[in-house]
Amino acid sequence: MKLLTISDLCADLVVPIGELPLHPGKHQLANQCLFVAGGTSNTLIVAARLGLDTHAVGAVGDDWLGKMVLQQLCDEDVSTNYVQVIPDATTTLSIELVDSSAQHVFVGALGKGTTAELSTDLGTILAGVEAVFCTSYALASHSLFSCANSLNILKYAHKCSISTFFDLGPAAFAIDREIVEQAIKASTVVLTTMEELLGWTGSSDKIQAANAILGAGAEIVVIKCGSEGCIIMSSDEEIVLDGFKVIVCDTAGAGDAFAGAFIFGYLNRYSLAESGTIANAAGAITVTRVGTGPYVAQRVEIFEMLESYGVTFGE
Secondary structure, eight states, rough: OEEEEEEEOOOEEEEEEEEESOBBTTTTOSSEEEEEEEHHHHHHHHHHTTTTTEEEEEEEEHHHHHHHHHHOEEEEEEEEEEEEEEETTOOOEEEEEEESSSOOEEEEEOOOOOOOOOOOOOHHHHTTOOEEEEEEEGGGGTTTTTTHHHHHHHHHHTTTTTTEEEEOTTTGGSSSSSHHHHHHOOOOEEEEHHHHHHHHHHSOOOOHHHHHHHHOOSEEEEEEEGGGGEOOOOOEEEEEOOOOOOOOOOTTOOOOOHHHHHHHHHHOOOOOHHHHHHHHHHHHHHSSSOOOOOSSOHHHHHHHHHHHTTOOOOO
């Protein structure tokens, strides 16, 4: 089963510190710094570890960060054949400071360079693909792999009856609303947090808000609720799934991991409840350690957690 993601690939610099917030003149030392693949790479890695044939479409800068991200994806058997390396461009870097209480703050350095154009026709890119995943970050005007590229792939996949997944994400609120609405219309499944859902629709009621997304074209809305689990809504059902109790060290990457596991379940024809449960497990394991990329959930950990809770499907 083949999953394709659309987005610039980004790097994360994860810096564990003693406490947040920072205060002028009060210096702190970090005992480690992790340069790792971030963003959509987390989704790809979890999906690959679970057994999907994963392919990245997008761009990176021709710098050491871009090379690092591509190598980490290669190490996880993720194909990067359709990732363009842009000469003289820089790769987006997200700097995360995370403290001992699992609070974090991000500082972003956007990639800069010439915008990449599609070098391969859509039919070739989507040959054999069963799912396409896109985030609002991919639709931002600053992306090296242009918004038009990403939206065209998503729309064409939807037109070809390929399952499409769109993560609303915080970037949606800084993008032309019409562009995001086009992405929602071209999506089978929209993933979001409760805060994003209510903020985007302007509703204070989750059912009305979810119905607004469904009315815009999506078939399923998946609401990620962090430690509380998730809520899955369609036109004829609402599924509430509890989360797994873990000790939280770093929540970065958990939503990305959740998406990769949910898509795995969906493509394997698990029920929506089963897909949500495996996604909850992937997200829960990911928050138990500091770091993204190689530090996201492993397949064996996911199924061991499910088994410990008496859930044994899928193995």
